[in-house]
Amino acid sequence: MLSSPPTTASSSNPPTPHTVTSDPRHVGMETYWREVHSIEEEKEGEEEEDDDEEKKSIDEVEMEEAWLMEAGLSSLVTGSSEEQQEPLAAEAVLSTLTRQQSATVKRRLDNYNETLRKRNRQPVRDVRDIFTQPDQDPEDRSPSPPSQRAESAPSRYHTSTKTIRKNTHRARPTLPTFLFEDQLPEHLSSPTRSPTNTPSPALTPSPPHSRSPPDTQARQADWLLRDSPYSEGIAEHKQRGTCWDCLYVHGHDNSDTPGLTCADDLSSCDLTRLGFISHIELSTFLLALGVQTKRSRPPRRRTRDTGVFGVPLDSLLENDRKKFPEIKVPIVFQKLICVLEQTGLQTEGILRVPGSAARLKYLRRELDRCSMGFDWSAVRQVDAAGLLKLFIRELPTPLLTHTHLSTYRAVLGIQSVVHQVQALQLLSLLLPEAHRDTLRALLVFLRKVVSHQDQNRMSLWNVSMVMAPNLFACRHRSNKRSVARQREEMEEAVGGAHLIRLMITHQELLWIVPNFLLSQVRQVNQVSNQRHFGLQKTKRRLLRKKNDRNQVTDLCDGVIRVHAPLHTKVSMAIQLDGQTRARDVTAHFQCENSPVPSLYEVGGNICERRLHPDSVLLDIYRVNPCCDWLIKP
Secondary structure: OOOOOOOOOHHHOOOOOOOOOOOHHHHHHHHHHHHHHHHHHOOOOOOOOHHHHHHOHHHHHHHHHHHHHHHOOOOOOOOOOOOOOOOOHHHHOOOOHHHHHHHHHHHHHHHHHHHHOOOOOOOOOOOHHOOOOOOOOHHHHHOOOOOOOOOOOOOOOOOOOOEEOOOOOOOOOOOEOOOHHOOOOHHHOOOOOOOOOOOOOOOOOOOOOOOOOOOOOOEEEEHHHOOOOOHHHHHHHHHHHHOOOOOOOOOHHHHOOOEEEEEEOOOHHHHHHHHHHHHHHHHHHHHHHHOOOOOOOOOOOOOOOOOOOOOOOOHHHHHHHHOOOOOOOOOOHHHHHHHHHOOOOOHHHHHOOOHHHHHHHHHHHHHHHOOOOOOOHHHHHHHHHHHHHHHHHHHOOOOOHHHHHHHHHHHOOOEEEEEEEEHHHHHHHHHOOHHHHHHHHHHHHHHHHOOOOHHHHHOHHHHHHHHHHHHHHOOOOOOOOOOOHHHHHHHHHHHHHHHHHHHOOHHHHHHHEOOHHHHHHHHHHHHHHHHHHHOOHHHHHHHHHHHHHHOOOOOOOOOOEEOOOOOOOOOEEEEOOOOEEHHHHHHHHHOOOOOOOOOEEOOOOOOOOOOOOOOOHHHHHHHHOOEEEEHHH
């Protein structure tokens, strides 16, 4: 669902590539249509994919079943009680939900069961069998890790001990700064500003009441530190008529908050469970905002097993990791970005000026034939830009995925820019790891292009317009179009560019895990561990005594033991206080001429989490007292 403000007469007849105009918006639209025509020229002579399936909406039962499966509640629709590959039971997820989130699951399950009854099929599980407890207030159900934790397994590390007492380092963590669109720096601002510096209504769909106070130049994204989900804030907004997320700047003192957690800092197991909670929260959040999403069947696209173009990201990474095990972004994608960064950032019209279609086809064949032995020195900047966009378009599964592409478009129905960024953040956390890492590399590169706009004449809006038809498939098929169809295409162009613009500007926020999501993941792990292991009090007591005998010294409250099996200092006991940061601990294990190691939180109510250097360890110790502390690269 793409939407934009009412189009003017000029917008119903988009300018052709030969139109000369000084209107910045017309220039931006001209950039979009140039890119569309370039894409169509590249497709000439190729077989068109049958997109009839894409237009068909998914059956209601399939849609609700897919939603419940993505939320980690597959047992509610399959009725299987057998051990699954993912040992997490549906009850573990359900036990951590807030009232708003539970209501979303109830609504989905009720709709699923009702549709089955209409088809004379017996539902597998009744909603009353699952939600047997009466609803509680949101404050009672808001996620906060319990104070009592299950006992962890005996520590695998114990050697000689050295105790470090109070550390005087007082560096404070900083939150990402959130800039509204009318407060963007000059080098990232859109050329579509009016002479009075007011944002163009076509580019900023948020109403005036969603703006920050005039005296506020920038605000910190302190909603990342909140313990209550975004959907609970929307409920409060409806009750009180105000929304403190999109109107006020908080005055909280964030000096004692832990460092922020990125998606890359979590283990695959925690990321899976984070996806379950994020999926439920996103649906609840959009529902509270009154935004409807509708999923369509993915189009049929051919998938190749060899080569570069048209090959799934996972397959490319699997081949690349045979030589580079730690790689996260396909080598060919990194090579294209590298060529553009070395010689193309100052080139005028980079990304916008199309290359020769014949040469692109030749380079594509050569890359597919011998990607490892390809001669990159012969690739010009305009060719690298064309190959980069072609690589994105040819992915069998779009970079934003078929599953979430319609939801990205639905974000445009949100009136507040802050809420749009929050929704984009939840969507980014739902992307598969390969897609998320590749999107991140792309956004970093696009920001570099914008930062050189004085030389390359590629403003933020121009870059967004060029990338819109590549990330969001353009359905332009014929020159003979009605006025309504032209307006629809115009709205799609402006809407897709607006989303890309937000993602480029606020890309640091997209990969951060909000506190409330991390807290819910901890609860899911806690419930799952208790359910899976089922340790009785006597067994835990015996396990604790055995663990105590293995320790060289008994640790007092507030003292942790850090293990570094790869270092000469294999173990170290550290006294925590309110100023002890992760960087203070890793500094004691850093060797000369070696990269700075990282401190990991392992076990307890988290599988594994790499700590931000500014993380306050005493806060983490209180939240997860049974974890192990591990130093590794």
